[in-house]
Amino acid sequence: MTAAPDQDMSGSLPEFPGVRAAACPFDPPPALQALRQDAPLTRARLRDGGTVWLVTGYAEQKAVLSHPQVSSDVTRPGYPLPVLAPNRPDSAISFVFMDDPEHHRLRRMVQGAFTVKRVESMRPAVQRIVDRLIDDLLAGPRPVDLVEAFALPVPSLVICELLGVPYADHGFFQDNSQIIVKRDVSVEDRTAAGGRLRQYLDGLVGDKLVRPGDDLLSQVAARVTAGELTRQEAAQMGVLLLVAGHETTANMIALGTLALLRHPGQLALLRGSDDPALIAGAVEELLRYLNITHGGRRRVAKEDIEIGGQVIRAGEGIIVANDIGNRDPGIFPAPDELDVRRDARRHVAFGFGVHQCLGQPLARLELQVAYGTLYRRIPTLALATEFEKIPFKHDGQVYGVYELPVTW
Numbered sequence: 417m418t419a420a421p422d423q424d425m426s427g428s429l430p431e432f433p434g435v436r437a438a439a440c441p442f443d444p445p446p447a448l449q450a451l452r453q454d455a456p457l458t459r460a461r462l463r464d465g466g467t468v469w470l471v472t473g474y475a476e477q478k479a480v481l482s483h484p485q486v487s488s489d490v491t492r493p494g495y496p497l498p499v500l501a502p503n504r505p506d507s508a509i510s511f512v513f514m515d516d517p518e519h520h521r522l523r524r525m526v527q528g529a530f531t532v533k534r535v536e537s538m539r540p541a542v543q544r545i546v547d548r549l550i551d552d553l554l555a556g557p558r559p560v561d562l563v564e565a566f567a568l569p570v571p572s573l574v575i576c577e578l579l580g581v582p583y584a585d586h587g588f589f590q591d592n593s594q595i596i597v598k599r600d601v602s603v604e605d606r607t608a609a610g611g612r613l614r615q616y617l618d619g620l621v622g623d624k625l626v627r628p629g630d631d632l633l634s635q636v637a638a639r640v641t642a643g644e645l646t647r648q649e650a651a652q653m654g655v656l657l658l659v660a661g662h663e664t665t666a667n668m669i670a671l672g673t674l675a676l677l678r679h680p681g682q683l684a685l686l687r688g689s690d691d692p693a694l695i696a697g698a699v700e701e702l703l704r705y706l707n708i709t710h711g712g713r714r715r716v717a718k719e720d721i722e723i724g725g726q727v728i729r730a731g732e733g734i735i736v737a738n739d740i741g742n743r744d745p746g747i748f749p750a751p752d753e754l755d756v757r758r759d760a761r762r763h764v765a766f767g768f769g770v771h772q773c774l775g776q777p778l779a780r781l782e783l784q785v786a787y788g789t790l791y792r793r794i795p796t797l798a799l800a801t802e803f804e805k806i807p808f809k810h811d812g813q814v815y816g817v818y819e820l821p822v823t824w
């Protein structure tokens with residue numbers, strides 16, 4: 417067992433986040449990939465000068481994320497904030513940044529809407545949304561930006577329908593979500609964007625209190641009436657579900673399409689098949705290979721704990737780089753290859769432990785319908801620009817592309 421170093425601010429420490437190689441922007445930073453083999457749990461330096469424990473080994477990642485003494489509480493001293501943030505009022509903290517029992521109390525209020533069975537009943541509606549957007553694409557001009565015309569509207573329309581948020585407001589909530597998930601935004605701008613979204617959701621919760629509909633936000637509002645939830649908690653829950661519900665999936669649709677266009681053999685397998693098992697497997701593999709939550713799962717130790725032969729002291733910050741964990745050759749042979757026929761189901765792209773993605777059945781459904789329909793209906797889909805000119809979201813907390821010009 418190695419004792420944790422108390423002072424390790426030296427410049428020799430690896431830096432997080434590292435830099436992705438221009439040649440393959442689908443791969444995690446090579447310098448960090450090398451750590452997985454040599455130092456799966458090690459000290460690393462953050463750009464703001466702080467130090468954290470960086471976890472790159474798959475087994476160590478699962479051990480950290482399921483450890484009862486590892487906290488997601490963003491207000492705990494030592495928590496490695498992804499971006500500079502001011503002190504937030506309690507009403508502005510989502511349950512993803514809380515520990516049990518508070519986290520469990522809030523998560524349980526909405527988890528019924530995300531069971532596999534409930535989500536599966538939405539398949540025909542999601543298929544209709546995807547088909548209509550593809551009809552519009554085929555009837556419209558070429559080239560077109562696939563992010564704006566397809567990747568963003570699919571999950572935005574779906575989450576609006578589920579929550580009972582008017583889709584007419586999509587420009588407003590997409591713009592403000594973008595500000596929240598960008599790294600190089602000033603604290604003031606991010607706080608203001610969060611405030612605007614909270615105010616908007618608070619207004620909607622107010623409407624649902626008076627005129628409830630058949631939607632999730634109305635169910636959340638009913639908890640306010642029952643005294644189980646404060647109105648601020650309800651509004652913040654709405655912000656979390658709205659932002660998480662469209663940002664991530666939109667990036668997966670666009671980046672997944674780009675990855676497939678760069679791997680024509682893999683794309684041909686998907687295009688030529690309507691086998692639900694192959695499409696579902698391809699979704700898991702793209703989630704593993706692309707792992708868009710590249711800012712890592714952030715945690716802080718509540719007590720001294722020992723994992724992977726290292727002692728993490730109480731109050732020390734931890735970053736679990738799940739994109740690198742998903743490239744562990746001991747779990748996924750030839751991990752840097754995109755292979756839609758492999759069994760990728762053990763990936764950690766949705767996290768692990770009590771905070772594992774609540775919306776994963778919905779994300780899977782949307783991706784299955786989107787990938788399973790787009791390439792079949794537009795078999796000649798192709799990039800309408802040079803690969804080198806595509807703007808990647810290196811500066812985002814969620815990875816993806818800002819634009820994807822395509823033609824057919």
Ligand code: HEM
Pocket residue numbers: 488511512513523656657658660661662664665668708709713714765766767768770771772773774775776778779
């Ligand atoms: C491909 C799309 C998606 C990816 C890659 C993704 C990824 C993740 C990850 C990695 C976490 C764990 C956070 C942590 O451990 O700190 C998470 C949590 C969460 N996700 Fe997703 N997500 C996706 C789609 C969605 C959708 C569609 C929703 C629907 C509303 C959603 C709602 C949530 C919520 C509410 C949490 C917090 C869970 C908790 O703390 O208990 N996500 N997601």
